[in-house]
Amino acid sequence: MNKTTLKHLRKASPMKLLFGGLLFILGLYGAIFNNFFNLILSGIGVFLLLREGSEIDLASKKYREIYSVFGISFGKWKTLPNLDYVSVFKTNEKKRVQGMGASANFSNSIYILNLFYNRNKKIEAYRTEDSDDAFENAKYLSQVLRIDVLYATERETKWL
Structure with a gap:
């Protein structure tokens, strides 16, 4: 890339x-x-x-x-700003569709890349449904910006 x-x-x-x-x-x-x-x-x-x-x-x-x-x-x-790290985490995106008195809720899993700075402030950098795409972009960002990657897609987070 x-x-x-x-x-x-x-x-x-x-x-x-x-x-x-x-x-x-x-x-x-x-x-x-x-x-x-x-x-x-x-x-x-x-x-x-x-x-x-x-x-x-x-x-x-x-x-x-x-x-x-x-x-x-x-x-x-x-x-x-001076960035601390890039975080990759998995969440569910929920959508509600309404029509003619009926409604339905849909959710799908997405991966979000956030750039963290000043300890807890963040910039949403990227959003995708593909985990490989998310990690490829996170690794690329970490190389170019010289920051660490926090893998937060599971209960226990780990640094890559």
Whole structure:
């Protein structure tokens, strides 16, 4: 692995992306050929297409929390503080789906990489469902940033 940026965006369901894109296009079409109040539909579409995440530029030692729409990312770059270690831990991500009076809860296991500094402050660096991907990125971060890796996916944590 030889990359200078580590970027992650939260996943959005295909149906949400399709509905957001459709609203955006219909709103623009309506604004051009009907009236400008249809831009509200476009705004709702952009809101549905909006994805959050983070990006770390390892070459310049900067990071930012990003918002991404149509593949364009926005966010203010900040300098990485003096980092203590990178932590890899496993958790469950829970989602609730509601429709027509019924609701369902879903959960899936994810791995989160956090960069810790000042003893207990953290920066969420990466999120994935694949354990190999999580550990590969954690090892890469530890090599580039010269910090230790804390393996916290089980009850007893250990340093790698």
